[in-house]
Amino acid sequence: MSSDHTHSHKNHDHGHDSCCAPAPKPVHKHAHDNCCSAETPLAPQKALAASNDEILTKFKVANMDCPDEIKAINESLKMTGVFKIQANLMSGTVEILHSPDIHKSFLRKKIDSTVVKVLDDESPSTIGQNQKRIWTVAISGVLLLAGLVLQWMNVVSVFESILLLVSIVLSGSLVFPKALASIKRKYLDMNVLMTVAAIGAIAIKEYSEAAAVVFLFALSELLESLSVQRARRAIQELLKIAPQKALLILEDGSTKEVEASEVQISQLIRVKPGDVIPVDGEVIKGHSSVNQAPLTGESLPVEKSQGETVYTGTINQEGSLDVKVTKAFSDTKISQVIKMVEEAQEHKAVSQKFVDRFAEIYTPAVLVVAILTFLIPPAFFGGSWHDWLYKSLVLLVIACPCALVISTPVSIVSGLTALARRGVLVKGGVVLESLGKIKALAVDKTGTLTEGKLKVEKVVTFNSFSEKQALEIARAMESHSTHPIAQAIVTYADDKITEKKIVDRFSTITGFGVEGIIEGHSYLLGNHRFAHDVGICTPELENKLRELEDEAYSIVIIGHKPHDNCKGEVLCILALKDAIRKESKDSILELKASGVERVILLSGDNQKTVSSLTKDLPLDEAHGELLPEDKVKHIESLKTKYQSVAMIGDGINDAPAMAKASIGIAMGFVGSDTAIETSDVTLMTDDLKQVSTAIKAGRRTLSIIQFNIFFALVTKAIFLVLTLLGYSNLWLAVAADTGAALLVILNSLRLLRI
Known part of the structure; x- marks a missing residue:
């Protein structure tokens, strides 16, 4: 909570002014x-919303496991009447803002043309689709292995070639259609590169090499898809804490079980001991303790009685509660949490933007190098056309930026999801990455370092x-x-x-x-x-x-x-x-241990009250008697010295300072609907220790992303050099590309264990 209760904290400095000294005119x-003065915080990026002359259509899709598929969807829907497209890799959804003239079935057809498929109630489940892909890749692998065994035994027969060609067709069924769709869109992606490499290998009768390329790439795509789905499941686990049913109290006092989404504002529901609270509401009867850990990460239950607010997904423990519904299910706290995590992809981290731009240049550049590698040595230096065609095909395989492109979004979403489980909401990858760079932290007094009571x-x-x-x-x-x-x-x-x-x-x-x-x-x-x-x-x-x-x-x-x-x-x-929070001292020490160089107290309270806190807390500076604009000036000064500065406040009175800071952090999201709108990071409980958790997570995420990018680029560079020197082949190139992609994905998924 902020201490800017304007009539109580701005006391006169007796050392400089007198009783008769003129005060500024109020x-x-x-x-x-x-x-709030002067500066107001920038509005956070919103989810798509339709106006009167627009329609918002949302599709659940399958086979969207890579940024290339998102680009394909954007290209296919680029037309008059489509105002905005939001394809979300981590939630597996596509939202389209369009004019009423464009029908939903037409949009569906356009998405389906990209190999990404729109799901409906009759669509096979994700598990069913996975099983089909797994069997396809598995059979292809068995045929490839059989063909290689025959080749190793020097058994020259048509049967060997048939086995390898069938293996190519099976694995290719997961690759070639995507390549064809990309070519129709005049776009060069990884599927096109692999298809060209396979065709080239077949042209020079290297059937085993062609089969290996397509099989290993299909296997890589499958494992990548399963990894992304794991990250999606982590998000969906958040949704599971919200029950689907509610016990509605009827007019005659009896109860009826209904869908939680059907409960209306002002209706009454009953929550029995041991039940999960289905919607946000106000207790009108009963007394109980409620376990809020699923939502906030708090370890101790919170007592709830008449007039107290209860939240979706929290667990009623020993007493029965009658609750008046105050929010529709779609507007509850847990729904906001899930929406924030799902929409995180829209707030791309700096490293992710770099990777996207790099991949756009890198892939066509390597294609040009591959063509020149094929043409120049044989044409001008007497090289073998067969050998240099083979080397150019190896370069095409190495050109795939899959490991580079996929690792960053998986890292970001894994980090965001893990923090959400701990009660820390972060608005996107750019904020999470910025958290890892924080050097100075400005904190408010009331409700942050003190009890606020x-x-x-x-x-x-x-x-x-x-x-x-x-x-x-x-x-x-x-x-x-x-x-x-x-x-x-x-x-x-x-x-x-x-x-x-x-x-x-x-x-x-x-x-x-x-x-x-x-x-x-x-x-x-x-x-x-x-x-x-x-x-x-x-x-x-x-x-x-x-x-x-x-x-x-x-x-x-x-x-x-x-x-x-x-x-x-x-x-x-x-x-x-106001009493100092018992955890404040340890929290500040943890912040410094996490890499924050300076912790500064900015308060509207009188200077002597503020200075007294430095006796009990390891603060580096304490400034009192500050108006909102004074706090902004302090933040500007800190940014000049430390570049990356965070400000903790309540998201309302401290809004100008939080907006000026590199990162604005709001304390106590539970109970404050405005906090999530005005801050970059929102702590679901008034626990300063969550700030050090968020900063450590930011640093760890940043470290993993940097490692992934470095590892992917170094791997590519090494195999480019080996290929030109003649020490690499298609097998090694595909294995290196597949291995690099899997390693960076698995490395990214470690962030789920924050």
Whole structure:
């Protein structure tokens, strides 16, 4: 939570200003206005959404296991009336935003023309499709092995050639159609390269080489597909924690089991002990503890009673709960989590963009080199046409950038999925990669390093006013705010008084406080600067504030503003304190151990309160009395020095600073719908330790991606040189390409174990 409760934390620095020092003029804003200054965060990338004159059609597809297939879909749907295409490798879906004139069946036909197939209820299951491909590759491999055995035994017969040719046809059935579709689109992909290599090998009667090329490539494609499906299953496991059924409470009090997706907002459901909560809602009856670990990663159950919010996918433990539904199933917390992970591909990491651009140049470049290798030595230097054709075919095989292209998206999605399981939501690969580069971290105080549960510890009254009178005014004013300080004051007042007063013309004054009219008199609640500005500050107030600030209290001044014939005066000082979280010290130490060089506290609280935290916490710097624009300036300064800087806040009051930072991190996604919209990283619980988990994951992901790219490029380079020197053949080239692809995929999947 942010500490910018504007009327309570911006206290005067007694060392430089005096009671009569002029304060900046406050800018009046109503409570519902946006109090953030200057900079506002960039809107996050949204999923496709249709307007009135557009239609959004979504297909579930099969055989989309490589970025090449996504390019094919984009090319096939490039036409007038199609406004946007979003093909998602990791969720196996294609979303198309188009005009009403284009029919769904036409779009389906276009996708099917690319070898990627649209699935419907009657389509074979993924398991069934896998079995078919596995059997095809397996039989092809057996025929290849039989042909090689005959060749090794020097048994010269037509039977050997038939076995090898049938092996080529079987494996080729998974490769050649894709190559033909690419050629029709005038696009050169890996399938085309392998097909040309196979045809070339057949032309020079190297049947065993041709069969080996096609078989090993088909095997590589199959294993690659199975690996991508594993990553997809990891995402789908998130969905499994949300139950499909809900126990709806009918008007007569009886219950009926229905689909969770059919439950409407405001309907009542019953959650029995041991059941998983099917939708987000508010408890209206019952008391129980709820295990939120599936959603947030919290190890301890959370007590839930009337008025408390419960979330989809969490587990009710011992008591029965009647819950009023507050969100449709599609809008629940877990649905947001799943959507974020599935859409992560749309936020490509820098390394992934590099790989995509590199592959576009690399593949045709090697094709040109292969053609020149075939033509120049025989034509100008008397080389053997047969030998140099063979070498050019080896170069074609090596040209496949499969290992390079597939490893990055698998790494990113594996990392994002693993973090989501731990209660850390990261908006895409570019953010995950940036997390691995963080050098400095700016943190807010209230709710981040501290409990965020302020308590009124002292009440100091002035000018013959009683505590009761002051609290009546304070409660009336603060009941309009949801900030932790306001809630603490209201809670304290509720225990002391019963009378309630009505506030007219309530407004918020950014950086100073709030004001309103009660029973014809104008009152204020705010900081020391506010008291200066309206002219009610006195030496007595100065002395008392200095005393309380020395004890590290947060201060709220209640005052009667000068108006009409009323003389303004200070009524009361409320002194509040917030306990430091027990895990804060260890969390900061873990952050530094993860590679963060500097941890800086930026707070709106008074400087003495902020400085007092440095005695108990290993902070490198602590800056207090900051308005939102001041925090932005500090972030700009940190970025100049450290380049990559993260800012932790609540996603609302700290939005300008979070937007300015390299990475904005919001604490406590559960309960805050705005956090996911305003931050790059959202922690599902108020646990600072999750930040070090995210940073470590970012560093590990970045390391694995860099290794994968290096390994794939070095492997290609080595075999290019070996081929030109005459030390490689088609067998080795395909084995190297297949092995490299599988190794980088398996290396990427290690990230699922974060």
